[in-house]
Amino acid sequence: MKRIILAGSLAAVALLSCTPKASTAASPVLAVSTAEQIAQGKTIFENSCGRCHKLPDPAKHTPVQWVGIMNSMAPKAKLTDEQHQWVYDYVVSVKK
Structure with missing residues (x-):
């Protein structure tokens, strides 16, 4: 029983740690990128991400999957x- 509780707790912590980082410049209210910022996110995605590898189709991943991808790749791209927020908002805005 203790193992089940521990596994559930660890899963919850792992899931919560994979959420997009909040910008320190943003207000405490949920930040929503403007259309201009999302356009900048697309440019950053194409230029920064495309510099090192083939760009993935944004519509091929769910917003939750993008959280993990972005949290892994944004530091490598020095975003x-x-x-980070603008690129995330861009990739999740692309419709299938």
Whole structure:
């Protein structure tokens, strides 16, 4: 029983740690990128991400999958918290 509780707790912590980072410049209310910022996110995605590898189709991943991808790749691309948010908002805005 203790193992089940521990496994559930660890899964919850892992899931919560994979959420997009909030920008320190943003207000405490949920930040929503503007259309201009999302356009900048697309440019950053194409230029920064495409510099090292073939770009994935944004519509092929769910928003939850993008959280993990972005949290893994944004530091490698040296994105600021704002850029991280803009790229995330761009990729999840692409419709299938």
